[in-house]
Amino acid sequence: MAQWRLGLTGGIGSGKSTVASVLQQQGAVLIDADAISRASTQSNGSAIAPIRREFGPNFIDASGALDRQRMREHVFRHPEARQQLETIVHPLVGQEIQRQLEAARPAACVVLDIPLLVESPRWRPQLDRVIVVDCSEATQRARVRQRNAWDDDTIEAVMRTQSPRLQRLAAADLVVHNDGHDLVQLRALVLQLGARFGL
Missing domain, CATH: 3.40.50.300 (P-loop containing nucleotide triphosphate hydrolases)
Incomplete structure (x- = not known):
């Protein structure tokens, strides 16, 4: 089928x-793009190093994760920053979605x-x-x-x-x-x- x-x-x-x-x-089988995106910005997530390079260390919290509140406030004041962030995160999310789709091949x-x-x-x-x-x-x-x-x-x-x-x-x-x-x-x-x- x-x-x-x-x-x-x-x-x-x-x-x-x-x-x-x-x-x-x-x-x-559920593939949750939001959960994948959040995981990429957690401590040691795949997006952390490029976010640090693009935005600076102030946007990474003490645990090594994205400081979401600071980023939310920054994007609110500087709308172009959203696109900068998405350029980092979206390709990583897309890759992980494709990986999970491959793994879900047997599911109906x-x-x-x-x-x-x-x-x-x-x-x-x-x-x-x-x-x-x-x-x-x-x-x-x-x-x-x-x-x-x-x-x-x-x-x-x-x-x-x-x-x-x-x-x-x-x-x-x-x-x-x-x-x-x-x-x-x-x-x-x-x-x-x-x-x-x-x-």
Whole structure:
């Protein structure tokens, strides 16, 4: 049987990580681009040496990991720094995703959880379907405020770096609507979705 390759995306606070987790519990192999990206900027991660060269030692914390708060503030003040950081991190993430795809060859269904799936043209040709987890922007803000305790400026800055909601929806083959659902209802929706792909 051919392998399904599903791309999963959604704005911050949409519930994308919960949807990914339920699909994984159903038996999908999950490749999490965010987790790979975070690992690359942890202590001894593959991105640390080039980040130190590009931005200086002040952006590396005492443990040898990226100082995320300092970098977030720097990017907020200097938007061009985001592209500098992405030029370092994205190729490393891409290499690790390809390695994990090779390792997942026997699986019936692979879910690629990619926050910037819509923004980057490289992913769509590699995927059978794009699934977008969607909710209103007001719901996104409320969830992120509660979960991360960020102020409104930080939330807005992160949302501006992501594709607009309508652009994500336009790229979707399937949409998981996650406004007003509790976890039980969301799980039931995702179980139905997974069944369409042999899970």
